[in-house]
Amino acid sequence: MIVPVILCGGSGTRLWPQSRQAYPKQFLSLTSENSMFQETLLRLDGVEHAEPIIVCNAQHRFIVSEQLRQMDLQAGAIVLEPLARNTAPAISLAAQKALELHDDPVLLVLAADHLISDLEPFFLAIDRAKTLADSGFMVTFGITPQKPETGYGYIYAGNRIDDHSFKIDSFKEKPDYATACEYVDSGDYFWNSGMFMFKASVFRQQLADFAPVIAASADLAFKNSESDSHFIHVDETAFAACPDESVDNAVMELTEQGAIIPLDAGWSDVGSWDALWEALDKDENSNVVKGEAITLDTKGCYISSERSLIATAGLENLVIVESDDSILVAHKDSAQSVKAIVKTLDSQGGSKHKVHRKVFRPWGHYDSIDAGKRFQVKRICVKPGHRLSLQMHHHRAEHWIVVKGTALITRGEETELLTENQSTYIPVGVKHRLENPGKVNLEIIEVQSGSYLQEDDIVRFDDIYGRTD
Known part of the structure; x- marks a missing residue:
């Protein structure tokens, strides 16, 4: 059984200003009408596999579930990292979940933000890699270099295992241009793709052997996790104890069971x-x-x-x-x-590296269209059947004007229905909620006024999405 593991933790900083912390490149439509994450999932149609396990940052959980919904796809599990700890801890969480669901499956570990334009060689490489993984090898896919590239790490191929694979001799960090030319001219080096295939049990044993702190901390974090109908919430305290380390450094550079399958399939990490x-x-x-x-x-x-x-x-x-x-x-x-x-933006304390003007929420999105010293104007869109949390603000009042659809308003102890061109006012300190009971998107204009207008001035009393912040 092949269980795809889709790692969605990248930040995509080199693709700013489109890619930002709250909505990074894997969720953007950069190479097609679908997002990079969706393309990764669709690519699996050519592989016989179980439902994939998705590992993502907790703040991106609703983006992941929405993009799955858009494609009418199901995940075997969506595992939430409470903070970034690189690929070795992330894969450890996925391996534990895979062993809960299946009898020692083979994990196909893929990044959510890669482009593969030629699928037949990709599928063939997976078939070859599975044969090796079934025999206990830990396989990485080495990209046949098309030119000297200083932005990728390289893998030096050792002795042949068979006609289609090699033992891994060593990993090389991103080289300077002259060294990259030497690598490419030799024909013995491949770009490090960050894609892997191995049995879940083999990975867990090798991780315990070479990175015992990661293995123990990730085990405890998963053991103490809490699950709801959509997500697995990993224990933050235990997971924070994991060293921030890639699977390459933690395991693949040290194991005697490493193998490389060459891959020439129009691959790019679309990293810049x-x-x-x-x-x-x-x-x-x-x-x-x-x-x-x-x-x-x-x-x-x-x-x-x-x-x-x-x-x-x-x-x-x-x-x-x-x-x-x-x-x-x-x-x-x-x-x-x-x-x-x-x-630089981060050091200046701004937010334009973190969020777009348009911010996505599980219920829809809002767009901050104007702001001044004591006011802010937003365009809010609520999807049919969805609603915002029951909430209150200490420092701002809000005026809502319906421009499309029907709004069910909770204001204090009162509820009312508003339709197009109708409006209401929410005073400071009053509990309120906005809900879309209709079958089309609800669009409203919100005018905020007050002494403090940041998003952290929200006290939530009830939220169907389980948010507390």
Whole structure:
């Protein structure tokens, strides 16, 4: 039995301003109409497998469940990491859940944010990897390098196991350009894809042998987890004791059972804007254009617009990305430096590296369309049959105006139905709730006024999604 394990913990900082902490790249539609996460799930249609186990950050749990719902797909489990601890602890949690559900299955560990454009070689490599995994090997998929690349780690292939696989000799960190050229010219090195295949029991034993603190802490965190109908909430205290370590460093670099299956399937981790430009179809001037743009004498550029017309003239090899509240302009050769921009934003204490203007919630989303010193205006959309928590604010009052659909309003001890063009007022300190009892999206304009307008001024009394913050 193959159990896919989809790791959704990446932050995607090099794809800012589209990728942000609250909505990172794996949940964005970058290479197709589907998100990267959804494409990873759909890719599994060519593999005989059990329902996948999803491991994600707790703050992304409703994004994961919504994107599964959109594709009418089911997960075997959605395991929530209370904080980021890298891939070794994450896979340990998934392995424990897989052993609960199945009799020592083979785990196919995939990142949620990779692109694979040629599926037949991918499926063939999985078949070959499963044969090795059934024999006790811990398999990684090594990408046949297409060029010297300094943004990826490499794996040096050792002796042959069979016609299609090698023992792992060693892992190499991201090299400089001259070293990368040597690796590629030798033909003995592969890009480290971060995709793996091994039996759950083999992984757990090897993790206990080489990283006993991770194994013990992850075991305890899973043992003390709490489950509801949708999610497995891992114990935060125990999980925090896990060292922050990748599965490569914790196990794969140390095990004697490591194997590598070469893979040439149009793979990319789409980790930066230049990588995304390389992966997508281009026009006659080698431009990738998404959204509304006019390009005059412009070549080799990645241009993306969400709201505005972008007009260019006389440009070459640039990245221009306009999001709802930020604009990035960079040379493609400097695409790796976007991570430093995010670090600067973080040091300045702002929020534009964390959230978009449009923020998704389990009940729908809101868009902050205007703000001043003592006011804020939001456009709120509530999905049919969903409702916000019963809540109260200490520092702000709210005016709600219905622009589409029907709203069921709770205000104190009163309830009322509002329809299009009707409005209501929620005073400071009054318990209230907004609900959509209809069959179409409810859209309202919310005008907040008060001395403090941040999202942490919410006291929740009841929430159908189990949120406390």
